[in-house]
Amino acid sequence: MNTNVLIIGLGLIGGSLSLALQRNPDIKIYGYDQDEQSLMMAKKLGVIHEIVNHPKEAANCSDYIVFATPVNITIELMKDLPKWNVSNTTVITDTGSTKKLIMKQAEQLINEGYQFIGGHPMAGSHKSGVAAAKAHLFENAFYVLTPHPATKPACLSKLESLLAPTKGKLVKLTAEEHDQMTAVVSHFPHLIAASLVRQLKEKNKVSPMTKHLAAGGFRDITRIASSNPVMWRDITLQNRDKLIGMLEDWQEEMETVKNLLMHPDPERIEEFFSAAKKFRDDLPVNTSGAVYTEYDLYVDIPDYPGVISEITGYLAKDEISITNLRIIETRTDVFGVLVISFQTPKDRERGEACIKTYTTFDTYIS
Numbered sequence: 221m222n223t224n225v226l227i228i229g230l231g232l233i234g235g236s237l238s239l240a241l242q243r244n245p246d247i248k249i250y251g252y253d254q255d256e257q258s259l260m261m262a263k264k265l266g267v268i269h270e271i272v273n274h275p276k277e278a279a280n281c282s283d284y285i286v287f288a289t290p291v292n293i294t295i296e297l298m299k300d301l302p303k304w305n306v307s308n309t310t311v312i313t314d315t316g317s318t319k320k321l322i323m324k325q326a327e328q329l330i331n332e333g334y335q336f337i338g339g340h341p342m343a344g345s346h347k348s349g350v351a352a353a354k355a356h357l358f359e360n361a362f363y364v365l366t367p368h369p370a371t372k373p374a375c376l377s378k379l380e381s382l383l384a385p386t387k388g389k390l391v392k393l394t395a396e397e398h399d400q401m402t403a404v405v406s407h408f409p410h411l412i413a414a415s416l417v418r419q420l421k422e423k424n425k426v427s428p429m430t431k432h433l434a435a436g437g438f439r440d441i442t443r444i445a446s447s448n449p450v451m452w453r454d455i456t457l458q459n460r461d462k463l464i465g466m467l468e469d470w471q472e473e474m475e476t477v478k479n480l481l482m483h484p485d486p487e488r489i490e491e492f493f494s495a496a497k498k499f500r501d502d503l504p505v506n507t508s509g510a511v512y513t514e515y516d517l518y519v520d521i522p523d524y525p526g527v528i529s530e531i532t533g534y535l536a537k538d539e540i541s542i543t544n545l546r547i548i549e550t551r552t553d554v555f556g557v558l559v560i561s562f563q564t565p566k567d568r569e570r571g572e573a574c575i576k577t578y579t580t581f582d583t584y585i586s
């Protein structure tokens with residue numbers, strides 16, 4: 221018998237979850253989105269099995285309901301859920317980036333006999349929409365669950381077995397712990413990235429060449445400033461308290477930096493950078509963390525016309541998929557570095573072997 225899942229919100233996360241859950245052939249996915257285009261595209265791309273025009277249409281036959289909508293919309297929909305004729309055995313969850321207010325709303329549902337367990341797959345990207353959905357998005361990433369103290373172990377196990385095909389690492393946290401930690405590693409960095417870009421915008425008014433000098437470092441640190449502003453508005457509003465606390469700590473940190481500059485001491489300045497480098501270099505690398513990871517392979521290439529299509533041709537011949545290509549440096553007569561990104565370490569290994577078979581180019585992994 222099929223297990224029915226209703227996914228509400230068919231964007232990057234709802235779409236990716238839907239694709240991952242379909243690795244279990246017994247799963248049937250009903251999809252709802254208020255945006256008709258997303259709904260049609262989800263069906264056309266095979267992201268969902270069946271369209272519903274209102275959650276009510278599938279809510280009463282669903283074993284699971286997943287809210288993958290922006291966090292404030294999720295709260296509004298949770299208020300509406302009691303009108304949908306949902307069974308008290310249906311497991312309800314969400315994918316929101318914040319948990320405290322969602323779990324507060326869940327309390328009402330739980331008191332009325334519904335089963336709700338908060339969820340947050342800690343993987344994503346600055347992209348949104350169903351077209352960016354990928355079945356492997358959550359692989360090796362932490363997938364946080366926030367059960368309520370009253371959640372029955374059987375209900376939690378039921379949700380864990382649904383999510384197993386995501387290949388995410390399921391961990392349980394309280395909503396409070398979740399919102400504190402995600403403020404540090406995700407929400408606050410988005411504020412800083414946006415502020416850095418806003419600062420560049422202002423400085424650029426005075427010296428219009430500035431933005432053209434924005435090199436890799438600036439782009440790396442501000443990539444997330446290209447995320448969906450509406451989604452981040454809502455996350456910021458829901459995790460305001462923790463973010464204000466972070467901002468106060470940050471202001472202290474900036475005071476420390478200012479002091480370093482006001483009373484320059486080369487040793488202390490070096491120590492400032494080296495302490496950060498050491499901790500950054502020691503961050504765990506075996507998880508994809510909060511970002512969609514690509515596995516980069518560096519190839520030293522000579523600068524002659526057609527060299528890139530030659531390499532991609534070899535990879536295509538051996539049926540090895542790549543996700544991205546970029547050149548770090550090319551000058552006439554000097555070797556440039558081609559960076560090829562793969563979806564998995566295995567693909568990268570095969571890619572490296574393929575390039576070594578067909579060329580004499582040096583390859584390495586950073």
Ligand SMILES: NC(=O)C1=CN([C@@H]2O[C@H](COP(=O)(O)OP(=O)(O)OC[C@H]3O[C@@H](n4cnc5c(N)ncnc54)[C@H](O)[C@@H]3O)[C@@H](O)[C@H]2O)C=CC1
Nearest residue numbers: 229231232233253254255289290291316317344345348349
């Ligand atoms: N983007 C990311 O990297 C991550 C996002 N999240 C969380 O997952 C949730 C979804 O985020 P994304 O998929 O990135 O956003 P998205 O913008 O790609 O998708 C959201 C979808 O919800 C739909 N929607 C909006 N209002 C609706 C309503 N009233 N009824 C039905 N559908 C509605 C939109 O039309 C859209 O298709 C958010 O709560 C976000 O905080 C969690 C992990 C990562």
Ligand SMILES: O=C(O)C(=O)Cc1ccc(O)cc1
Nearest residue numbers: 317342343344345346510511
């Ligand atoms: O693109 C990135 O680096 C992200 O930060 C993705 C992301 C966005 C929201 C989340 O709740 C989790 C991960």
